[in-house]
Amino acid sequence: MIDIDKPELSLLRHFDLTGLVLMALFLGCLQYALQEGPRWDWFSDNTIFAAVVVSSIASAFFFWRVLTYHQPIVDLRVFTNRNFTLGSFYTFVVGTGMYGTTYLVPLFLAQVRGFSSLQIGETVVVTGLAQLAMSPISPLLARKMDLRLMLSIGIGLFAVAMYLTAGLTNQAGFVELLVPQVLRGMALMMCYIPANLIALSSVPQDKLKNAAGLYNLTRDLGGAIALATIGTVMNNRLHFHWNRLIEDINPARPAVQHFLDMQAGRLDPLVPGDTGRAAVKLLANLVQREALVLTYNDAIMLLGSLFVAALFLMPLVRRPRATPVSPGH
Secondary structure, eight states: OOOOOOOOGGGGGGOOHHHHHHHHHHHHHHHHHHHHTTTTTGGGSHHHHHHHHHHHHHHHHHHHHHHHSSSOSSOGGGGGSHHHHHHHHHHHHHHHHHHHHHHHHHHHHHHTSOOOHHHHHHHHHHHHHHHHHHTTHHHHHHHHSOHHHHHHHHHHHHHHHHHHHTTOOTTOOHHHHHHHHHHHHHHHHHHHHHHHHHHHTTSOGGGHHHHHHHHHHHHHHHHHHHHHHHHHHHHHHHHHHHHHHHTTOOTTSHHHHHHHHHHHHHHTTTSOSOHHHHHHHHHHHHHHHHHHHHHHHHHHHHHHHHHHHHHTTGGGSOOOOOOOOOOOO
């Protein structure tokens, strides 16, 4: 309800409806393909294939339109500003980490530990509490520190949190995830403000609204691409770890046979019928669980590696003006 701006109705005269339709087709189909691709095995599904084709064609016409029309729906020339491009890249990276871990950690707790929704919430709330605790501190740090240093610390802390999280076992729970989640929450709050200022403080005032929209879009695209990539990586790594683990699960091995005999004897009064088959099924479930644990660790390490790689681009960032700018979160 705050009157902070007035509409420029004259812009409606040359409103780029064609660009808007092309952008909706490009991003809408891309988002659908990224989200649903892992579930339906990508191009083996006709709908996913069609969405990618439509997105590719629409993207070509969209970029041609916004680069040639005198009043484009979005002005991509703002990416010629080095700090804006690098700041957008860093918010893209932060988006991958934020959405990726929000997806991975609860899924691990549900699939491997068998936690209920309440138990998962009680475990992952730590990250939110850490962000809440850091929220009054991060603006103070942004005023006192070089924003590039602050962002580097945030990116580095997130990478460390991923390294610590990637030591998951089949018994990992609240205690094991406490420190990594606290670090992750602190890291995110150390990234938001400096990435925002690096990207937007050097953009001219008349281009700020357009730049803010593109800036927020990169964060959401980072999350969408991260989730799609994580889904594909997890499918591949789960098959890999399963195949490697079952190489050693040979009933001819004394240790494996001893396990099966012990489980069959334990199940004999509980499971009527073929206890040997039940013991083999139990062993398969254990192998599946361990393969899942290794898969989650791989996916988390992949996220951490992206943050480490992002640190190497920090020397390219020019020192930004420390003027608070809000992109409208």
